[in-house]
Amino acid sequence: MRELRDIEGLHPRDLTKRQRLLVLFVVGLVSVVLFYTGIYNWGMRALENRPQSVFRSFQTVVETMTTTGYGADSPWATPAMNVLMVTIQVTGVVIGFVTLRVLVIPLFERTPLNLDDRLTTKNDHVVIAEYQRDTDLLLDELEELDIDYVLIESDDEEAKRLSDDGYQAINGDPEDRDDLERADIERASLLITDAADRTASIVLTALEANEELRVVSFTESTRREAALAEVGVDRSVAPHALIGQRLAEKATIPLSRDWSDEDEVDVSEILVRRDSPLHGVRVRDSPIANHPNLTLVAGWFHGELRLPPSPDDELAPDTVLVVAGPESELDEITNEIAGVRSRRIRSPSQIIVAGYGEGGTAAAEALPEDVSVTTIDESAELDPDIVGDVTEPETLREADTDDASALIVTVDDDSVALLTIAIARSLSSGIEILARVTDREKTKPAFRAGADYVLSTQQISARLVAAEVYGERVMAPTSQIRLIQADAAPFAGESLADARRNTERGWTVVGVERDGTVRTDERIIIEADDEVIVAGSDRAIQQFERTVATS
Known part of the structure; x- marks a missing residue:
C-alpha cells in the first residue's frame, strides 16, 4: 500500500490524520489476531484436549477470520470453543468491512475524501487564505524551507488537486471561522492573505480566533495599505510596485569612489544568460570568483542584492554579478565565458519606463532625482x-x-x-532592458527576446512569503556600493587572497596600490606602506572605517 510505505521513517508528529488512522488500524488488527491466537491455542489444549503449536493456531484463526475455511481442526466438541469460533468469524466480517472503507475504497475507487485527514499536526505554522498566483511555486518554496503551512482553497477541485499532489491544502471558505479552525488558525503564527476584496473580512475573522496572529496581505495597489492596517494587517505587499522599485534600483546601481576615476580598477556587471556555462554553477566554483585579479563585490539573485554573495549561491539566468578589477581583465573574462553580457557601471542619465501603471509609477518614483525619466503608456488618464x-x-x-x-x-x-x-533590442543593442513578467514561465522567453534582467511576480511573491516567516524584509532599498582607498597597515604581511577570504563582513579588498599602480593579483603580499582598495555596501564600509581602518 502506497500510504503505508509513505509513513516509513516518519516521526509520529509528521503523520497526517489518515496515516495515523492507518497505523492504528494495522496495530489493532495485529493485536486482535494475536489475542485470538493465544486464546484458541489454549482452548485446543485445555478444552478440546488436542494440544498443537501456536503457529497452527495462528493459521486457523486467520482462516476463520478471512472465511477461507477451518482446516483439519473442525469440528469442535466443547460449547466454549464453538462460541469462540463464531466470535472470531464475526470479528473477521467486521474487520473486512472496516478494511473496505479505510483502505480499499479510498485507494481504488477514488471516493471523496475529507482533505483534513491528510493534514499533519500543526503548531506555530502559516495559514494561507487563498493565493491567486502560482500556488505550486509558493508551496514548493515553503516545503523546501521546511515551513509548516495550511492552504485554504475555495475551489474544491483545485484544493483536491493540490492535496492529491501531496500539499497541505484543504477546501473551504477562509471567511468562515469554522474553516479557519480546520486549518488550526488558533495555533498559527502567520496568516497570508491574497483574496482581493475579501481580505478585510478574512483578516477580521482570523484575528477573532487568534489575536496574536501576524498578518501579511497581498494587494494590487499601495493605496489600500492604510485601510488594511486599520483592520489588523501588519504588512501589505503590492508585488507590482515592489518589483517596479527593484527594477529601478537595479537600473541605477549607485557607485561612489573615493579616488580618481583614472585608476586602473573598474567595476562591471556580468549578466548570466540562459545558455551560459555558468548557469547552475555555484559562486565558489565560478571562474569569476576564482580569478586571481578580479573581486566579486556583489550579486543580484532573484531580485535580491547580496553584498557580497555567498559562496553557496547558485548562478541562474537572472543573476547579475558586480565584479571589480582591471578593465582589461574584465573584458578578457567576459570574452572567455560564453553566454554572459557585461556592462560598465556608470551613472545613468536617462531611463525609459514602459507601462505607467502601479509598477511603472513605483519605478519612476524610485529613480534618483538627477536621472531623466521618460514614461510611456497608452492611457492618457495616467498622464505619462x-x-x-x-x-x-x-x-x-x-x-x-x-x-x-x-x-x-x-x-x-x-x-x-x-x-x-x-522591439527595444532591435532598436538599440546597448540599452539595458529590465522587465517584469507575471508568469514565471515567461522569464526565459524574456531573456531570449533580449532582456538583460527579468523578475517574475509569481516567483518574487513566493520568496517574499518564505522570507516573512522568518521576519525578514525582502525588497529592501538597495545600498550604495562604495570603493574606497585606505591605509594597508592592518593587512601588512597578508596576501591579497587572505585579505579577501572573509566574505561574511560585507566588504572585501579589491586590490593594492603600490608606487602609483593598482595591483589585483591575489598572490601579492600587502606591505604597510601600501594603500588598499576596499569595496562594499555603505554600512559595511562605515563599519570598516570604524573598526579596521582606525586600528
Missing part, C-alpha cells in the same frame, strides 16, 4: 510623458532609446512585455 503603444517602434524612438541607458518594462500583459523587449 508619451501616450502611445509601447509595441510600436515609433513610440520607443520618440522616447529616444538610442541615448537612454536603460528601459524598464512594467506593462501588465506578458505578451506585450515580450514584444516590447524584442
